[in-house]
Amino acid sequence: MQPMSEKFSDEQILEGLGEIVEEVAxxxxxxxxxxxSFVDDLDIDSLSMVEIAVQAEDRxxxxxxxxxxxxxxxxxxxxxxxxxxx
Amino acid sequence: MTTLxxxxxxxxxxxxxxxxxxxxxxxxxxxxxxxxxxxxxxxRERVGIVERRFAAKDQKLVDMAVTAGAKxxxxxxxxxxxxxxxxxxxCTMPTPIPNGAAQVADRIGVKAAGAFDLNAACAGFCYxxxxxxxxxxxxxxxxxxxxxxEKLTDWVDHEDRANAIIFADGAGAAVVGPAxxxxxxxxxxxxAGDLTDMIRLRDDxxxxxxxxxxxRWATTxxxxxxxxALEAAGVxxxxxxxxxxxxxxxxxxxxxxxxxxxxxxxxxxxVADDIVYSxxxxxxxxxxxxxxxxxxxxxxxxxxxxLVGFGAGLSYAAQVVICP
Numbered sequence: 001m002q003p004m005s006e007k008f009s010d011e012q013i014l015e016g017l018g019e020i021v022e023e024v025a026x027x028x029x030x031x032x033x034x035x036x037s038f039v040d041d042l043d044i045d046s047l048s049m050v051e052i053a054v055q056a057e058d059r060x061x062x063x064x065x066x067x068x069x070x071x072x073x074x075x076x077x078x079x080x081x082x083x084x085x086x
Numbered sequence: 087m088t089t090l091x092x093x094x095x096x097x098x099x100x101x102x103x104x105x106x107x108x109x110x111x112x113x114x115x116x117x118x119x120x121x122x123x124x125x126x127x128x129x130r131e132r133v134g135i136v137e138r139r140f141a142a143k144d145q146k147l148v149d150m151a152v153t154a155g156a157k158x159x160x161x162x163x164x165x166x167x168x169x170x171x172x173x174x175x176x177c178t179m180p181t182p183i184p185n186g187a188a189q190v191a192d193r194i195g196v197k198a199a200g201a202f203d204l205n206a207a208c209a210g211f212c213y214x215x216x217x218x219x220x221x222x223x224x225x226x227x228x229x230x231x232x233x234x235x236e237k238l239t240d241w242v243d244h245e246d247r248a249n250a251i252i253f254a255d256g257a258g259a260a261v262v263g264p265a266x267x268x269x270x271x272x273x274x275x276x277x278a279g280d281l282t283d284m285i286r287l288r289d290d291x292x293x294x295x296x297x298x299x300x301x302r303w304a305t306t307x308x309x310x311x312x313x314x315a316l317e318a319a320g321v322x323x324x325x326x327x328x329x330x331x332x333x334x335x336x337x338x339x340x341x342x343x344x345x346x347x348x349x350x351x352x353x354x355x356x357v358a359d360d361i362v363y364s365x366x367x368x369x370x371x372x373x374x375x376x377x378x379x380x381x382x383x384x385x386x387x388x389x390x391x392x393l394v395g396f397g398a399g400l401s402y403a404a405q406v407v408i409c410p
Contacts (some may be wrong), residue, residue, distance in 0.1 A: 047132065047301050047337055049298070050302045051341075053302075066299050069298065
């Protein structure tokens with residue numbers, strides 16, 4: 001998908017993250033809600049987090065460096081980051 | 087004006103034979119989990135390794151290279167005197183002086199060989215194979231013994247669970263010689279010295295990797311290099327029978343295969359997974375995988391194989407070869 005210049009709504013970001021997490025880690029998109037921790041609730045490891053970041057970069061046209069990635073503990077953290085940087 | 091004469095080169099080059107060597111000692115995930123805070127499940131999920139081989143204390147990198155190199159010559163149906171050049175790709179010699187290649191050449195019986203070590207870390211075999219192919223084509227060498235050999239366990243902190251579970255020891259080799267039809271495509275190589283800190287020795291000299299950054303680099307940058315090697319050789323992704331990426335981590339291998347399939351590589355393309363029972367052996371991993379896969383019947387003579395190495399430097403190299 002082409003990066004878009006306009007800002008995404010929170011709903012669009014959450015839906016996109018759900019699809020990405022499903023593809024990378026096989027987690028149902030219904031489980032990808034803002035309060036969930038990637039590691040503790042969704043059982044996503046550090047390498048899958050990199051794959052999620054790379055796909056989120058492509059999809060939302062943002063940069064998520066590895067040191068920023070470490071701060072994205074929950075789906076809500078990722079949502080806020082993408083919203084602020086897209 | 088004096089005109090210099092050039093050596094008559096070969097029309098093309100090909101791999102004439104391959105061989106490999108692994109130390110006897112098998113180290114299971116279970117054994118590692120008794121020594122450090124890790125589990126079999128964690129290792130299998132993160133890197134895909136079930137077991138690996140560790141060299142004995144008195145088993146040197148050069149010893150392993152000699153055995154693999156001699157096997158490759160025998161596989162090619164050649165005697166040591168048929169070769170004239172030895173390139174030893176490695177990054178784990180215990181000391182920088184002397185190099186390993188001259189000793190390996192002497193012990194195998196390649197008399198007065200042109201011999202040098204080549205350090206492009208885990209990309210070393212592909213760098214050396216490209217160099218050997220060009221030496222043959224330029225007429226600088228007739229037959230080149232290309233070896234990747236590593237004793238990584240000398241450089242790993244055995245209490246560092248991030249790296250101690252990954253790295254292992256072994257050697258793989260190929261003989262490169264002249265051919266009428268090309269059996270080794272153009273090498274596509276390069277480096278990213280700006281990212282050198284991602285894989286390096288710590289101040290206490292043990293290997294260190296920025297795991298997530300290396301994973302990101304390998305899963306995003308390496309498939310495009312492999313595709314460029316296909317383009318350079320005039321081979322379509324659908325024509326690749328075998329993909330042999332450096333065996334760094336099974337998840338990186340699978341990611342590269344997935345990206346190539348998205349560009350037209352076949353679903354039935356055989357993908358090397360030698361890391362599962364060999365671990366990450368750096369420059370040895372590609373020729374070792376090719377040798378093991380051939381022995382298992384997964385690679386046949388004439389198969390089109392896409393090789394791609396990547397690692398510390400950062401360095402990378404890829405080429406298409408016809409399997410011997």
